[in-house]
Amino acid sequence: MPASSALHTDRYEFTMLDAALRDGTAQRRCVFELFGRRLSGGRRFGVVAGTGRLLTLLRDYRFGDEELRFLRDEKVVDAQALAFLENYRFTGSISGYREGELYFPGSPILTVEGTFAEAVILETLALSVLNHDSAVATAASRMSIAAGDRPLAEMGSRRAGEESAVAAARAAFIAGFGATSNLEAGKRWGIPTMGTAAHAWTLLHDTEEDAFRSQIEALGTGTTLLIDTYDIRTGVETAIRVAGTDLGGVRIDSGDLPTVAADVRARLDELGATSTRITVTSDLDEFAIAALAASPVDSYGVGTSVVTGSGVPTAGMVYKLVARQDAAGGWVSVAKASTDKGSKGGRKAAFRTLERGTATSELVAVSDGFEAVSTAAEHPDARALQVLLVDGGEIDAAYEGADGVLAARAHHEVAREELPVRALALSRSDPAIPTVYVDA
Amino acid sequence: MPASSALHTDRYEFTMLDAALRDGTAQRRCVFELFGRRLSGGRRFGVVAGTGRLLTLLRDYRFGDEELRFLRDEKVVDAQALAFLENYRFTGSISGYREGELYFPGSPILTVEGTFAEAVILETLALSVLNHDSAVATAASRMSIAAGDRPLAEMGSRRAGEESAVAAARAAFIAGFGATSNLEAGKRWGIPTMGTAAHAWTLLHDTEEDAFRSQIEALGTGTTLLIDTYDIRTGVETAIRVAGTDLGGVRIDSGDLPTVAADVRARLDELGATSTRITVTSDLDEFAIAALAASPVDSYGVGTSVVTGSGVPTAGMVYKLVARQDAAGGWVSVAKASTDKGSKGGRKAAFRTLERGTATSELVAVSDGFEAVSTAAEHPDARALQVLLVDGGEIDAAYEGADGVLAARAHHEVAREELPVRALALSRSDPAIPTVYVDA
Numbered sequence: 001m002p003a004s005s006a007l008h009t010d011r012y013e014f015t016m017l018d019a020a021l022r023d024g025t026a027q028r029r030c031v032f033e034l035f036g037r038r039l040s041g042g043r044r045f046g047v048v049a050g051t052g053r054l055l056t057l058l059r060d061y062r063f064g065d066e067e068l069r070f071l072r073d074e075k076v077v078d079a080q081a082l083a084f085l086e087n088y089r090f091t092g093s094i095s096g097y098r099e100g101e102l103y104f105p106g107s108p109i110l111t112v113e114g115t116f117a118e119a120v121i122l123e124t125l126a127l128s129v130l131n132h133d134s135a136v137a138t139a140a141s142r143m144s145i146a147a148g149d150r151p152l153a154e155m156g157s158r159r160a161g162e163e164s165a166v167a168a169a170r171a172a173f174i175a176g177f178g179a180t181s182n183l184e185a186g187k188r189w190g191i192p193t194m195g196t197a198a199h200a201w202t203l204l205h206d207t208e209e210d211a212f213r214s215q216i217e218a219l220g221t222g223t224t225l226l227i228d229t230y231d232i233r234t235g236v237e238t239a240i241r242v243a244g245t246d247l248g249g250v251r252i253d254s255g256d257l258p259t260v261a262a263d264v265r266a267r268l269d270e271l272g273a274t275s276t277r278i279t280v281t282s283d284l285d286e287f288a289i290a291a292l293a294a295s296p297v298d299s300y301g302v303g304t305s306v307v308t309g310s311g312v313p314t315a316g317m318v319y320k321l322v323a324r325q326d327a328a329g330g331w332v333s334v335a336k337a338s339t340d341k342g343s344k345g346g347r348k349a350a351f352r353t354l355e356r357g358t359a360t361s362e363l364v365a366v367s368d369g370f371e372a373v374s375t376a377a378e379h380p381d382a383r384a385l386q387v388l389l390v391d392g393g394e395i396d397a398a399y400e401g402a403d404g405v406l407a408a409r410a411h412h413e414v415a416r417e418e419l420p421v422r423a424l425a426l427s428r429s430d431p432a433i434p435t436v437y438v439d440a
Numbered sequence: 441m442p443a444s445s446a447l448h449t450d451r452y453e454f455t456m457l458d459a460a461l462r463d464g465t466a467q468r469r470c471v472f473e474l475f476g477r478r479l480s481g482g483r484r485f486g487v488v489a490g491t492g493r494l495l496t497l498l499r500d501y502r503f504g505d506e507e508l509r510f511l512r513d514e515k516v517v518d519a520q521a522l523a524f525l526e527n528y529r530f531t532g533s534i535s536g537y538r539e540g541e542l543y544f545p546g547s548p549i550l551t552v553e554g555t556f557a558e559a560v561i562l563e564t565l566a567l568s569v570l571n572h573d574s575a576v577a578t579a580a581s582r583m584s585i586a587a588g589d590r591p592l593a594e595m596g597s598r599r600a601g602e603e604s605a606v607a608a609a610r611a612a613f614i615a616g617f618g619a620t621s622n623l624e625a626g627k628r629w630g631i632p633t634m635g636t637a638a639h640a641w642t643l644l645h646d647t648e649e650d651a652f653r654s655q656i657e658a659l660g661t662g663t664t665l666l667i668d669t670y671d672i673r674t675g676v677e678t679a680i681r682v683a684g685t686d687l688g689g690v691r692i693d694s695g696d697l698p699t700v701a702a703d704v705r706a707r708l709d710e711l712g713a714t715s716t717r718i719t720v721t722s723d724l725d726e727f728a729i730a731a732l733a734a735s736p737v738d739s740y741g742v743g744t745s746v747v748t749g750s751g752v753p754t755a756g757m758v759y760k761l762v763a764r765q766d767a768a769g770g771w772v773s774v775a776k777a778s779t780d781k782g783s784k785g786g787r788k789a790a791f792r793t794l795e796r797g798t799a800t801s802e803l804v805a806v807s808d809g810f811e812a813v814s815t816a817a818e819h820p821d822a823r824a825l826q827v828l829l830v831d832g833g834e835i836d837a838a839y840e841g842a843d844g845v846l847a848a849r850a851h852h853e854v855a856r857e858e859l860p861v862r863a864l865a866l867s868r869s870d871p872a873i874p875t876v877y878v879d880a
Binding site: 200 | 450455516568602607638640650761
């Protein structure tokens with residue numbers, strides 16, 4: 001694992017840097033915007049995640065001997081660009097949506113202001129982090145809505161790259177999950193961890209009873225026993241015989257869950273274990289969770305579907321130049337013209353308009369120039385969506401670390417409360433609220 | 441980024457370790473197997489990738505003060521387990537498929553032999569690496585088949601978590617891609633890197649001509665110019681006017697590619713730039729690549745679809761206990777009984793049977809005991825699929841690093857040559873060859 005994040009960069013960013021240093025455009029002030037053109041997968045809202053991670057990676061975006069040697073040896077850039085990178089430190093500003101905030105098509109999720117040279121090279125790192133984490137958080141939020149008051153645990157590490165697994169646990173927690181199986185996520189971000197035993201535990205022992213007895217001795221009767229290694233009904237009976245009616249919980253990892261959960265609940269109750277909880281963990285996604293709403297299930301463990309974004313593994317955000325200075329120092333809004341990928345040029349300010357506390361639109365005020373725009377005064381019921389994350393190179397530490405995660409989780413809960421009821425349905429649809437552009 | 445990989449582990453592995461140390465089963469010798477029950481997404485074959493990365497992560501699977509303190513403070517395990525982890529070093533053996541090898545349902549991709557204690561805790565790390573990297577490699581191999589002799593470049597870093605992006609570049613290279621945009625992958629694994637300019641480069645300049653002229657001055661006429669920022673036909677003309685007919689290439693990132701590529705080729709030829717190459721990079725997957733086979737395209741850049749496994753973002757492999765010693769030291773084959781997730785107990789040896797050089801089956805010989813099985817003598821045309829990766833704790837360095845990547849890429853090419861023609865089709869299907877189980 002590299003200590004520097006500086007080579008998590010597509011080569012073309014450095015070749016552009018190199019050429020811009022030669023022709024003098026490197027020093028032109030620029031505004032880059034990170035946004036999504038649409039909500040992939042027919043999602044009704046998106047959830048911003050990764051911002052806090054990105055800020056910390058930005059601190060580590062420095063070029064040491066190893067990175068510079070590689071760029072020199074591979075002839076990626078020439079001596080002038082190497083000298084620039086050797087002293088690189090982002091001195092611009094970044095404003096953006098709070099982590100945990102909702103977003104819609106065209107929401108200016110991050111606005112990066114600086115020279116072309118210092119801002120263009122952050123494209124890949126910013127997109128890698130935001131696209132992955134936001135895809136997971138968006139799926140997780142839908143699952144959290146489907147689960148209602150029942151706790152959700154993320155346990156999909158094995159179905160994601162080992163570092164993405166840690167980021168996924170973090171994103172799921174921000175979007176409403178209560179815990180993760182991933183210990184590194186617990187250590188790095190302070191997320192509660194959970195887990196007791198796998199099928200291997202039962203198979204290791206000569207009998208299921210031996211396995212249950214040993215687990216109870218080690219972890220106490222409050223533990224959760226996995227009861228579906230052999231026959232589930234026998235598993236329930238053995239569990240209660242060994243643990244008594246104070247057994248904390250049983251876990252079911254296979255079968256037709258509504259049927260099996262009802263059977264297990266009935267048998268537990270017959271045996272007097274009326275407070276023993278049922279956790280289910282078999283290939284759940286938001287639809288399966290919703291289908292279990294009427295079943296006697298107490299909590300859910302979700303793996304593959306949450307870490308892979310439940311069919312949308314990347315949020316599809318892009319990082320585009322939207323305004324720049326010309327040779328005379330005047331500001332120009334710019335956008336690619338190709339019809340199928342049109343972007344809207346200009347610097348944006350964003351507000352969520354509300355009516356009696358319910359969101360009605362994503363209001364995006366577009367400015368030709370570099371001046372900060374504010375239409376908040378004209379929209380007294382609108383909530384301003386952008387905060388200053390980096391000010392003249394100074395990263396606001398409040399958004400980083402475990403504290404940043406907790407703040408993002410709290411903010412997500414508040415932002416989700418504003419959604420209209422139609423946003424909570426799981427089926428494919430247009431975005432729950434329209435994006436409205438106005439001139440600033 | 442942690443220097444240790446030891447907490448890329450699901451909590452339940454350590455709670456099982458803890459309980460097994462208490463009840464004495466921790467020292468039972470075990471065989472765990474990493475395999476896929478099916479090929480997700482109707483794939484006709486799978487490609488093993490990640491093995492070399494896993495071996496290096498296994499070297500770093502050590503518990504330092506930081507990891508131990510977390511486990512103690514969070515009460516994940518007790519003092520006895522902490523002492524075990526403090527001195528942890530994997531002393532068992534791992535045999536498995538070569539990286540780059542093909543796999544089918546039930547292929548014993550990795551076989552991990554050791555005590556329960558030392559082997560059970562590797563589950564999550566092994567699956568994270570193999571599931572992610574194999575999903576990418578499988579998609580990449582299909583793209584490589586579709587592209588035929590035309591070069592493929594991986595440029596999807598922005599659509600994957602920042603570390604998964606590096607692993608994806610590596611997996612795609614193993615499966616037939618020729619280059620990546622990801623510089624960290626170049627530095628870490630020696631993969632060729634590529635890339636010249638984004639739309640931001642053109643938008644930064646006052647005119648497209650200024651941008652092209654500057655890029656040519658910096659990178660020479662052999663560079664590739666991105667011609668679709670404004671009007672593509674004008675872009676072609678400007679490119680050749682500025683660069684001359686020796687221009688290396690043009691890149692098209694939007695539009696209906698078969699139509700646009702044909703137009704651009706015709707215009708380039710009219711202008712005399714008959715050797716200027718055309719690269720296309722707009723939302724390609726294996727199907728889009730196949731559809732361009734008759735178009736005048738010289739190379740492909742693939743982003744989102746390759747790093748997200750083209751609809752199958754995780755390979756869905758599992759890590760299961762298949763054999764263990766009992767209290768008396770005898771060997772017992774074990775498997776979970778639940779009908780919908782049945783695994784086949786017992787230690788496996790695997791061979792690919794061939795007829796005149798073409799694969800006909802995945803032959804899996806199942807042994808009740810711990811003894812090495814060999815049915816190779818009975819199948820003279822069969823190729824043995826497993827190699828020893830870790831021998832009594834000693835990791836074979838030949839499979840690691842940049843050399844390991846090159847060996848895996850070469851091996852993939854050889855293994856793919858053995859596939860029957862029907863395996864090369866892109867549509868959903870059963871596996872190209874059947875998995876046949878025999879008793880060893």
